[in-house]
Amino acid sequence: MSEGKRHNGPNYSLTGVPSRPGLPRGAALQSGLDESRGDLESWPVHPVAQSTSNLSLGQAHRPKSVMHHGKRKPASRANPEKSIIPKPKFLEQLESYLHRELQKLGCTMQGPNLIKLQAYREVFDYLMEDFRTYKPLLSAIKNEYELVILYQQEEIRKLEPLETTVGTLEEECERKIIAMKQEEKTDVHNLQQENKRLCRVIDQANQNKALLQAQVDKMSEQLSVAYKKYRDEADARKLLLSDLNEMRFREKDSSKSKVEEDDDPVLLKLFLNRAQEDLKLAQTRLNEVLADYQDVVPRNEFTTLEQTYLTLQEEHDKLKGDYRTLMQEHNTLLGVHKEVVSQRDKFARESEQMKRSSTPRPDWERCGEHIEGGTERWNQLMEGHTSDEMIDILISELTGTGLEHIQQPEFFEAQGTSEDIPKHLQFDGQVRNRKLTRKDTMLFIEDVWQERQRLRTTETELQAFPDFFFLYLQQRFFDQNQVVEWGYNVHDACTRFHGEDQRIALFGDILSTEVDEEVYHQQEASLKQLSEGFDAVAGKTGEKDVVSKDELSAIIANVFPAKSQAAIDALLKVCEDDQQLSDTSKVNYKKLLAEDASSTAPFLDLLRRQEEAERNEFVSEIVQALKGKSDVTVDELRQAVLAVNPGRSEYEVVRVLMRGFAFTKASELDDCTDAIETSSLVKLLQTGAISRVGRRE
Missing domain, CATH: 1.20.5 (Single alpha-helices involved in coiled-coils or other helix-helix interfaces)
Structure with a gap:
């Protein structure tokens, strides 16, 4: 862009424009105004149809008035075309250049655009170069x-x-x-x-x-x-x-009308009283009839309602029976599901063990050289067993521990939280198996019995033994997981050692309510009485801790008067075998009664088995005395007990009756008129501390 000579008026040119158009001369632009006063042209831009910002370069509208030397003059009505001032050439060139550039760039749409802004920026630069006076601003x-x-x-x-x-x-x-x-x-x-x-x-x-x-x-x-x-x-x-x-x-x-006017007034009064009495009688009769027929229901309606009630009752009984059947099926399915889940877990564990043990087979023949019985016995033991099972057999042979104690799971499956499960076994999930030994189990049981004995001497009313056991676990182990863990481990130990130790078996039966707790206390009282009898005889003879065989037999017969001679002879035979006695040797009764957590004396073991057999025999005799009755009343049971054991005192008879009918107070027997099934009676008597009193007649 360049500027021309001033006396001819300024000329301008745009890059890319072939010609150099000049601005209007003299009167139109007024040369020298921008040098002297800094004013712009007075050409009116307001009549233009659209501003350059809208990119429309159409024809200008005709203005109503134009500016002439800075003043507004009305347009001539005679020749309006001559009154319009033409647009400056430079402005037209700028608009034309802007229009061409926008078309080249393809920016014909409305709205903001950076490319359009560049074209406008160039036009604005040309404008600033031309108007140098306003260029800084x-x-x-x-x-x-x-x-x-x-x-x-x-x-x-x-x-x-x-x-x-x-x-x-x-x-x-x-x-x-x-x-x-x-x-x-x-x-x-x-x-x-x-x-x-x-x-x-x-x-x-x-x-x-x-x-x-x-x-x-x-x-x-x-x-x-x-x-x-x-x-x-x-x-x-x-x-x-x-x-x-x-x-x-x-x-x-x-x-x-036939009577004269002077009739007797007394007779008339009598007639009046009689009429009033008849009226009163009729009113009374009427009231009775109303009262009698007030609640009367028609016979046909009563018959219909009765028939409807019987029909509904039959439907209700049928639905009730269906419900019981469904509940039984549901419980059966739950049991089957639990068994299937148990089998699935067992197979999963076996599969996991097989994966871990899938290594080259060891030379099992070498183990036969180091166990009792040699290779021949070892071949018999390992026949038909897997590698895992043979490891258990080998450990059992080396340690002397039974296979049932070695092959135990690491965890117990909890039985759930239903109300019919004992409190110490109510749990969901898995419980760690401590694998209690016989000694550990017996030490724990002895501690439980000591606490129970302390409560029996200090409290008048005792809880049921399962509830006491649960409370004992809570007091000893404050953590609920420990309570459940010991409850399950003690239950498992009682099951495993049930056939090995009479004390553990009795504790497990009492804990599961299969045997009355009084059986244990009766055994302890008998053993205490037996020990006191031995001490009394030894004190008289002056020999310490020993008695003769005859004295032993007499003491046993005195403490257990209902025991037969055959049972006493069996106890003497066990004593002879245990202490290897000769005919003249004496019995060391301290060793006879000695037992600890890991072992029990053969004499006491046989004595406990005999007491259990005597209880069952006494109950069987009572059942025979009932002569096959299906239901038994209190009087019938009393007669049967006295027939089997005539020398029994009234107190002992009442104990049998209370146990048989599951009463806690003797006064309940007087009010009892109902009969109990013989099967239920036998179960209650067999689990209680019921045996013969006195010698058999």
Whole structure:
């Protein structure tokens, strides 16, 4: 762009424009105004149809007035075309250049665009180069706009990551909304199903209500008909009475007409009293009839209601039986499911063990050289067993421990939390197996019995033994997991050692309520009495801790008067074998009664088995004395006990009766008139501390 000579007026040119158009001369542009006053041309730009910002270069509208030397003059109406001032050439060139550039760049659409901005920036630069007087101001304005644009672009670049984050969050929120809608759709479907079910129940209830209402309406209608009949009958009865009274009065009037005027007033008073008595009697009779017929129901209606009630009762009994059948099937299926789950877990453990043990087979033949019996016995032991089982057999042979104690699971499967399970076994999940030994189990049981004995001496009312055992575990182990763990381990130990130790077996039976607790205390009392008898005899003879065989036999017969001679001889034989006695040797009764947590004396073991057999024998004799009765009353059981054991005291008889009928107080026997099944009676007696008292007659 260049500037021409000033006396001819300034000329301008644009890059890319072939010709150099000049600005209007003299009167139109007023040369020298921008040097002298700093004013721009006074050409009116307001009549243009659209501004250059809208990129429309159409024809200009005709203005109403034009500026002439800075003053506004009205346009001539005679020749309006001559009054319009033409647009400057430079302005037209700028607009034309801008229009061409925008078309080349393809920016013909409305709206902001950086490419369009570049074209406008070039045109604005041309404009600033031409108007050098305003160039600093225009340049400052442009720079401010450029700085603002750069700042806005920088802010946009900073916000682009946030836009990506917002888009990601929007997608995640959309997924969550879709998932929530899906869940709500499922919940709504379930609620709709429940609503339909409740609607059906309500409809059924409404139908039942309508049926009952119809029955009530029918009964009300029948009652109203009956009441109407009664009222009609009562009214007819009243009319009849009134007719009779009227006829009576007429008869009296006809008789009075024959009597003279001076009739006797006393006679008239008597007639009046008699009439009042008749009226009172009729009123009383009427009231009785009303009272008698007040609650009367028609016979046909009563028959219908009775038949309906019987039908409903039969349906109820049938549904009740179906419910019991379904519950039994349900319980059976639960048991089958539990068994299947147990088998599945067992197979899973076996599979895991097989995976771990799938290594090259060892040379098992070498083990036969180091066990008792040699290779021949070892071959018999390992025949038909897997490698894992042979390891257990080898450990059993080397340690002397039974296989049932070695092959134990690491965890117990809990029995659940239902009410029919003992409190110390109520748990869901797996419980660690401590693999208690016989000694550990017996030490624990002795501690339990010591605490139980302490409570028996200090408290009048005791809890049931399973409840006491659960409370004992809670007081000893504060952690609930420890309580459940010891409860299951003691239960398992009682099961494993049931056939090896009579003390552990008795404790397990008492804990499972299969045997009465008094059996244990009765055994302890008998052993204490036996020990005191030995001490008394040894004190008289002056020999410490020993008695002769005859003295031993006499003491046993004295402490256990119901024991037969054969049982006493068996106990003496055990003593001889245990202490290897000769005919003249004496018995060391301290060793005879000695037992610890790991072992028990053969004498005491046999004595406990004999007591159990004697209890069962006594119960069998009572059953035989009942002579096959299916149900037994209190009196019948009393007669049977006295028939089997005549020398039994009344106190001992009452103990048997209370045990047989599961009473806790003797006064309950006097009020008992019901009979008990013989099978239930036998079970209660066999689990109690019931045996023969005195010698057998």
